[in-house]
Amino acid sequence: MKLIIGNKAYSSWSLRGWLACKQSGVPFEEVVVPLYDQDWDKRRGGAEFAPSSGKVPILWDGDAVVWDSLAIIEYLADKVGRDVFWPKDDAARAMARSMAAEMHSSFVSLRREHSMNIRQIYPPAPPSAGVVADLTRMMELWAQARARWGGDGEFLFGEFNAVDIMFAPVCTRIVTYSLPVARFAQSYIAAVLAHPFMQDWIAGAQEEDWVIEQFEQPARQ
Structure with a gap:
């Protein structure tokens, strides 16, 4: 398998796809492409990016190609077994999938106003009403998952799984x-x-020398 991703400091969707590949346990080649550099438009027009219209992450597995991080999770779950990514209990799995899908499609204010930048920590500033609403909803979901299914584990459903992968970039934003x-x-x-996969990703982000100015600003109100 080959996974094409963007800059580790900034690309939240790439982080999800990369964590999914690590979680699968299947060996894969990692190809990092700098986002928005002078060659970006030309690079994203190449054959490897054609299926996703230039978006990352994009996973190639022989003739199979998968883009979009949630689709990558489901493709790899089919490949290595559902239990690697989702809770075994039917009710827990239903909730986990709903939470992953909500993270995929919602929390727009939080994502728009607080882009991922793993290398920075900004001083606290009052968040917008939209971000407060997003955080409130997120806390509700996390509390429900932990109370019902967390058990003695550290993660939302006890063991690290697809839901934690989907929420990982939000954790860095917070x-x-x-x-x-x-x-x-x-x-x-x-x-x-602190998860070993995240520590590997964070270390890679710290080693990058690319700087994208539009992502190096505090929250936009």
């Missing part, structure tokens, strides 16, 4: 922008960031 979250959430975020 730290980067010093956003207010519930006390229980602080422990969960710390567990996500």
